[in-house]
Amino acid sequence: MRRAQKAGVVIGLALVMALTMFRASDPQLLTRARETTFDQYQRWAPRAFEDMPVRVIDIDEASLRQFGQWPWPRERLAALVEALSAMGASAIAFDMLFSEPDRLSPRNVVRDVPGIDPMLLRQLPDNDEIFAQSIDGKPVVLGFGVSNEGGYLPPVKAGIAFTGESPVAAPPRIRAATPLRPELEARAAGLGHISLNPGSSSAIVRAIPLFLSEGEQLYPNLALEALRVAQGASTYLLHGAPDAPDIITSVKIGDFVVPTPAAGELWLYVSPDTIGRYVSARHILSAGGASAEIRAAIDGSIVFVGTSAAGLQDIRATALGENVPGVSLHAQSVEQILSGRFLSRPDWADGFEILSIAAMGSLLVVLTIFVSPAIALAAGLLITVCAILASWLAFAYFGLLLDPLAPVVSGTITHFAATSFRFLITDRERRAIRHAFGQYLSPSLLYRVENTRNALRLGGDDRELTVMFVDVRNFTEMSERLAPTAVVGFLNTLLNALSRHVTAYEGTLDKFIGDSIMAFWNAPLNVDNHTRKAVLAALAMRETLARLNAEDAFGFGPEQKVGIGIGIHTGVACVGNMGAETRFNYSAVGDAVNVASRIEATCKVVGFDILVSDETAKALPGYGLLEAGALPLRGKSGRTKLYAVVGDERTGSSKEFADLYLVHEQLIASFHVRAAARRKTIALAKLKAAALGPELEAFYDAISVRSDHFLQSSVNDGDLASRTTDGGHDLHDLERIRRRGPFPHLVDSD
Template structure:
């Protein structure tokens, strides 16, 4: 695989993550809005609303309700206007309320009052005109209602529409346009614009202190009331919402100041200031409704109870009264985040309470920058961190990430009333995690299966996992590496096998090759092949292993120990106790997939490999189980060694020093250390041809330990005394057999 292809393979995974991040950033910046993301964001907003509802309304705000009891008592709505005049009189004169607002529009003249009855009488008896006309004027419901409105701080409601007046003309009158203070022209802001209206009868509108609209052009695409505009535009003039109008009536009608950021060409509306009360809004003047609870959170009082004088004065004195309808037949019901059937009048109550208590949630202009930064952080961290993590850690980390995102978001919501987008960032994290896991399962698992197929018979599963982290570093092509090779063979196996049936021999082979293979795998070794009772393994490929010599020596020592531990079990089965010889060499070797077009094998070749095989064959001649070369001893210097000899093996001209590993330095007992020092001293005198001294020390060691090695050198001393090697002897012993 060439470098460019390797680079492309390695870049596919992060590029996929960055593409996902790019899509989410496009959505967040508004370049490409994705409806599914917006729907999830609305759901996340509703969940937070319901989790954090205060559950108690503002006792200053009371809803005087046109409910079913009132309609049973007073008749179907609309009622004669004198009823409403009576209601206003009682509320202000008897109950001393602060202000009254009507979530009702009086677009039609009164058709149910006494003046209407007198009018019909006049049509039937024109001769009574002189008597009836004065009575009609005196008993005109609209006039009575207007007269009382002119005396109190009452606010009417009206409705604005996006339909053109060409199709449906406007009716009634609008209140005076709103007085606005702004550093920029409000016309530069995308405040909702209406093209017609349904206003109140002129006699009523001209008498009332003010009026406010109660329609909502900013209702969500799902029909849920989450935000409402504080302002609307009509024919170049600006008008206020019912909640804003009622708040202004309490404050002696101050002007509305627009709090604007940005430059003059691209202003951003951030809030409205009304007599020192700040209302956070978006660029369309939309305020998020600060819901306090479900239906009935604010106190409802039936109109008929007021007429019956059943309401104590203290329940209404000084309150802000909203007159509205909760009766299902009047259709003034809305869908909100907390209830699907919610009285519209109570939406206004929540808004007024939010202004008074300054409890509005808000989403300032810099929220966009915060969301983009958070997404970049999530995207980049997950893109480059997840490929380095195992699946279980990814799942655990994902849980921590989602909990952290939710907790941080809820903290901003509760502590700062900041509506920070939640769904997109969590969905981004979920998408990246799902992509990474899917990629790992669908793509990398395929690569891992390939690696397992190629190397599973050679290397332990944990090495396959490591190779899977960087498959591009693994090559089947032949290459030269510094490695360590191991050969092991069972002593006298031919004789042993002759005494066993084929079935027993198979079981015996499996019984000792399985733990031997486990030891090699445990120490990061690669099985090259089994040759009958012999095992060939190596370290340093297919994965680079800087400590290949140390791992090889440790494996060799443990193999000897395992074979000793198998002795009692073999004896129970009636099998002979097995002993093995192990040879290790370290050096440059050729490694790769080698063979023919019919059969390939991942193996090592070279002189260093051949020397390892020769060393295994020499173990029985020195009476040792494990033998290593000088290069292995130097590379695994943490072990204490006994130098066995300086030999010239068959097929090599250069002499080789051979050693027996005894254990880690500092871990040998004093007796062993003493014998080792005396032995090395005797070996030095032997190579100096000081036969007598060497013989004496070796003979003493033999008496203590009876090791074959001492006998080997005692025999050589006897030989060299009869046939001196000469003054130029280099101490090398030449072996003529393998």
């Protein structure tokens, strides 16, 4: 295992441990995210509303308009109890508090009247007493609220038994309760707390505590008491864990068993709010009595009396995103118990989710560091899909609430961190490789090696290239005079300065051959205008060499100048990796490469530093080119037409070059055999060329020498059979010379 891999594993596992501990601490952020996920599940598949024997007697806006504002006199509530009892309600539960005397009671209304006879006061009706008498002997359950003041705790109307260890410390704590009117407390069949989500900071009611505890006694909630009273049961049976105290696993109420998490809560599996659950209180209290349909709905039902009036502020939010009367949630609790459709957040869920974070994170770290980030990503996506699918199926078919979010998010963070670390290491190694190989390969070749599949296989492809050869003039002579270390220093200075222009103009630096450079364009990547870029690189080399000579960069003194020759040819060559499987070079071979090499060697004969072939010249319209003749190249059967590169398009469009080009064309078109006339034209050309650079002087000197050599060889061979007295030729011979070209000793014979 490499050190970078070890570091990656250590950092990755440390991150996994941190994420695992973060989940184990279960901060509010994760709790809210988990609850939101479970809410979404309920919205996708809510519990269907079933017409069960559970009804809400709603003190709605219509009831308040008919019977007056709230609170109503308790004698009216007594009438409501009498009516519901007569209709056969199995339990009547009030989701409201009766902690204060009824201020609308006649006895209380006149109590403070000055001079009132106490005997008369005692004879006046008391609404609290009327209400107490109405609930006496009837299945009425009253509610009490949780308070932080006082020490009142209501009596428990039912026995509480348990199996296993005592679970009294499992439910949420209650310090005190809102006191009930003594006469009501004594005559109620059941008492239950009406707190829906005590201690919760969320506005959404998701779970209702079935019991509250003060440490020694348990207090059931309103819905549980209503269900107990409706069945006539006298005892709750709580099941706890055999060897673990403070855990409630289920609650048995008569014939019904409610599975619970450790704290004894009922996770609400709500159904959409519907009018079928409600009966308006005005229909129960109507003068003509309730309709047969309402009587049938009440008969045998557990009824909860509460209010939906907005002004009374008993509106709660559900997991479905609905705002409903709080009393309806008590009714839904009983509906859920009767239907047997429960949601359960098992006690092992937290441990399972924490373990899954650790296991999945460790797996992703190993896959990312040792195998491949892509495979790790595929594995992570598969695990994510499986986790979400398993969580949804567990909810839909078994009512289990398992959080897929924490493992998925933790796995995503782990994969991103491990992948980022691996790419940082890979990038560092790649930069090191680039730095090492950048001394030998062009950036374009490095790009090809990095991004092309099988880029390092042996073999090649035929493609059009522009090939350049650069050679130092008189290098052998310089080497004789210099020490070997000085020769190396000279070459490093020169070749480093010249080769930069190859890569700057998108060329591929093939190799250094002693004092020579071989480069080509249009491979390994396609290069637009590759011929022009090769010539521009050559012109930049000319300028760089002139600057180095002017600065005496080689230390040879101001009198000794270094010269180079550059040959460029465009043609088809085979380019690719060549050599052995264990050691090879990216290079080009073929006739185009040979021609470029021979053109470079011909620079000495022509007396010019940059020569290009006719094929290259055709791709350079507007450049400053002068025809140099058709020359025989070593190893070639025919002759190759060459051009001297004076400059780029700016040079080609200048007045100085236009003047020179006109004279040069005259020299080509009317190359007289009279030596005086010929030399006069060459002298004029040299004069015009002076404004364009010193290179052209040697160029025209070479033309003169080559022409003299041709005329002498022609006379010796008897090619000119007839000469005039002034040394000229007859018209027939002059025509033959013109057809041979501007430099007839460099073209094929007729």
